[in-house]
Each structure stands twice: as structure tokens, then as C-alpha cells.
Amino acid sequence: MPDLITHVAFAHVIKRPFDLKKSHTPFRALLYLGTILPDVLSRPFYILFPNTYDRIVFFHTPVGMLLTISLLVLFFEPAIRKGAFINLTAGAGLHFLLDAFQIQTSGNNYWLFPLTYTNFGYGLFQAGDLIPFIPLWIGLVAAMEVGIYIGAKNRP
Numbered sequence: 001m002p003d004l005i006t007h008v009a010f011a012h013v014i015k016r017p018f019d020l021k022k023s024h025t026p027f028r029a030l031l032y033l034g035t036i037l038p039d040v041l042s043r044p045f046y047i048l049f050p051n052t053y054d055r056i057v058f059f060h061t062p063v064g065m066l067l068t069i070s071l072l073v074l075f076f077e078p079a080i081r082k083g084a085f086i087n088l089t090a091g092a093g094l095h096f097l098l099d100a101f102q103i104q105t106s107g108n109n110y111w112l113f114p115l116t117y118t119n120f121g122y123g124l125f126q127a128g129d130l131i132p133f134i135p136l137w138i139g140l141v142a143a144m145e146v147g148i149y150i151g152a153k154n155r156p
């Protein structure tokens with residue numbers, strides 16, 4: 001789990017250029033929510049109640065996220081359910097993509113759950129290795145927004 005700020009900053013850098021020609025509000029916020037959803041729905045619970053890990057980790061799997069998002073979008077108006085589902089799912093996909101590069105001590109990349117508990121991923125960095133870079137991610141997002149603002153202001 002890269003931290004939640006890293007997840008959202010990564011999603012913003014990916015998504016924001018697509019919003020320049022056509023605004024995708026409020027779906028952009030749903031993409032960001034999707035990037036943190038797997039951790040928000042699993043980590044607090046199995047940290048507070050370690051005995052629940054085997055059941056709660058379900059929310060940190062692609063199958064668990066697809067089922068959760070499928071239920072979650074039922075709370076949206078029918079006209080925007082498809083967009084909400086696509087953006088939440090894309091966000092969760094970005095989450096699992098970044099998680100794949102982290103060294104998992106307890107196992108978290110159960111991509112083929114419930115078929116197997118095999119822990120997939122590339123194991124390139126520890127969870128805490130990205131924490132010092134948070135100011136850099138925030139600075140990059142801010143610089144990107146300033147650049148977009150200046151570009152829009154100078155456009156005839």
C-alpha cells in the first residue's frame with residue numbers, strides 16, 4: 001500500500017489531462033475514491049481486529065472490489081451508474097497497479113482470490129519508502145494545476 005496521497009496523486013496525474021477537453025466531474029472524484037477504496041475498506045479493520053484479516057482482505061482483492069463497487073453504484077442515480085462503476089473500477093485498478101510494486105510483508109496482492117491466496121506483485125519498494133516523497137507528489141500536482149491554469153488563461 002503506497003500511502004493514500006500517493007494513490008490519489010498518481011490517479012490525478014493520469015486522469016487530469018483527460019479533463020482538459022471535456023470535464024468529467026463528478027466522475028473524477030469517483031476515480032480518486034476508487035484509488036483509496038481497497039485500503040480504506042480493509043486496513044482499518046484488520047489493523048484494529050487482526051483476527052479478521054482472512055475475511056477483511058477480501059475487500060483488497062479485484063473480485064472483492066468489483067462486488068463492492070457493484071453494490072456501491074446502486075446508490076447512484078441510474079443515469080450515472082455506468083460512469084460511476086467505470087471510474088470507481090478504474091481507480092481500484094490503479095490502486096492494485098501501484099500496490100503491485102510494493103514489497104508485501106503480510107500479502108496483499110491476491111489478484112486471483114478466491115481461486116488462490118498466491119501473493120502476486122513485483123516487490124520493488126517497502127510501504128514506507130514513498131512517504132518522504134509525498135511533498136514531491138503534492139508539488140507535482142500543484143505544478144500541473146498551475147500549468148493548466150496558466151495555459152487556460154493564455155488561451156484566446
Ligand SMILES: [Zn+2]
Nearest residue numbers: 001038039099
Ligand atoms: Zn492497497
